[in-house]
Amino acid sequence: MSQQTAGIHHITAFVKNAQDNVDFYAGILGLRLVKKTINFDAPEVYHLYFGNEVGSPGTAITFFPWETARHGRIGGGQVGYTTFLVPVGSLDFWEKRLDKFQVEYRRIERFQEIYLQFADKDGLQLEIVEREGGPASQWTFGGIPADKAIKGFGGAILYSVAPKHTMEVLEKLMGLTRVGEENGLVRFQAPGDLGNIIDVNAEPMPRGAGGAGTVHHIAWRAKDDQDHRLWQSRVAQSGFHPTDIIDRQYFHAIYFREPGEILFEIATDPPGFERDEPFESLGEKLMLPEWYEPHRAEIEQGLPPIAVHVLAEDKE
C-alpha cells in the first residue's frame, strides 16, 4: 500500500491585528485558542493556533498577526478558500450567526453541497459546509452549542498556477484520489474524516501575492516520525526539495513548494498541543520554546496583549 496522507494537518495564514484575529476565530467561529506562542523564526510576532478542544490534526488554523504587514492578494500559488466542517443540520444556525455579527456571506452550491462563503476582517476567504463524519468538537463558546460547533476542516480550495502539476502531486505523491470535476474545479479526497476534500482549479490561475489576508501554507498529516522520514525521502525522490525536519514543538515539519507554487508542509500528528500545557488551560499562557525562554520578558513586552472573550452580540 503506497503512502497516503489522511488529509490537512493545519493551515497557516497572515493577518494584521491579533485581537481582531482572536475575536473572529474564537469569538465568532467558536474555535478554541489552543496555543499562544510566537513565530519561531520571528519572535516579535505571535503564532496563534485555533482548533477543536485540543487542536487535533485536521482542525487547526494558525495565524501570524503582524500589524504592519501589507495586504496580500489572493491568487495562484496559495490556498484560495479554507473550508470548515459543521454538523449536518447546522447551516441555518451559522447563517443566522454570521448575520448577527454582520459578516457578509454568500450561499453557493458545488459538488451537490451548499457552502456559506465569507471572509475574515483581513479578507481571508473562508467557507462552511455541512457533512456527516469527523468527530464532533467538544468545545463550546459564546452562543454556539456543541451540536453546531465547527468540527474542524472540511478541506480547502487550492489555487494553483500549474494545476496539472499540482493535481499530479496530490494524486501521485500525497495519495489523494480524484473523485470529480465540475465548473472549473477538480475534487480530490484523502482517506481521513477531517480536512479530506480538496478542490483545485482546473485551469491555471494568475499568481497571488503573500501578505495579510492570505494563506501562507497548507500542512498535510504524517502519522508519526517514522512516517514523516519516509515522506521526506519520497518528496525528494519526486524531484522536489524538502527542508530538513524542523521541530515545531507541537509537531515535526518539513516544507516544500509544489510546482503550482503552493507551499506544502508535512507535519506529524504527535505530540500535539497538550505537550506543554494541561487541557484545562490550553492557550492561556504565552508558551515559548526553551531556546527563547531566557528572553521571555522582552518578548512579552513586544507583543500586544490579547484576550479570548465572549463578544457583545453573544451577550444580548
Ligand code: ZN
Ligand atoms: Zn505549518
